[in-house]
Amino acid sequence: MTTVVLPLVFGVFFGFALNKAGLTKYHKIVNVFRFTDLAVLKFMMTALVVSMSGLYALRGLGLIEFPNVPATYIVGNLVGGLIFGVGMALTGY
Amino acid sequence: MKYILNYIRKDEWSPYVAGILLGLVGIGAVWASDSLLGASGAFENIAGMIGKWIAPAAFDNMYFNFIMPPGISYGVLMLIGLFFGGMIGAATSGTLLWGKKGAANSDAQWKRIFGPQVWKRWVLAFIGAIILEYAAGIAGGCTSGLAISGGMLLAPAAFLFIMGMFASGILTALIIYRKNY
16 A cells, blocks of 8 residues: 555655746756756755755664665766756756 | 645756655665666667567577566666656656657757757667667666666766766767857
8 A cells, every 4th residue: 555655755855846946847957957947956956955864874873775776877967968968958857 | 834835836946956866766766676777778678579479580689688688677667767757856846848849849949959840859869769778778777777776886987977977978968069068
């Protein structure tokens, strides 16, 4: 039961946050690449800082274990990122 | 209480507030179900499912057998929730354009740069999404699955990905906007 409901609930909040931050809009995404509207960066970095400190604090208290950390392939991650940016600036998703 | 309700109805939140909400969701996902947030992987799970059904031989490879196994995964369920979450977000601020005229091409800036035709929006969105999904497959995640969820575990992969994403994103924006950059 929880394996079905939990991802749905997290997904709803995730989508809600993205929408309210304006990340579902084309101009928000493109303007961060034009440096005229940095909302995307502010949003991403705030989320990163909050969850980063929260997760490391919880792990320090022994309450959680980390899931598999995304693997590092230097070339793969970089090339993937480079292609990804093109698509992101084109479509604004 | 009234202030909070009014804030929820606002179309555009402060990115810091929305970021805190996403951060808490990220913590919750790891704590409650030992998983990371993500969106792009779900499309590959679904594609794998369709592929195995239509052309089993072509999809019988390393990638679809082990790295991205097909099926209704955690990510697929999250993607369904994500869709409705976005809709709820738009509905609460009264900007939901579902089924309304011109909804497919509603962004003023897009129209100024590319023109008001709806088919252009569809074609570019389709091509761009192929590029996005392909790149996410190479890198091992998208903005949410790798940059944010990987970054919150301090994975080096996430920061390499962000570097690449911004380098080419800025370049592409420069090419598209040229004089208007």
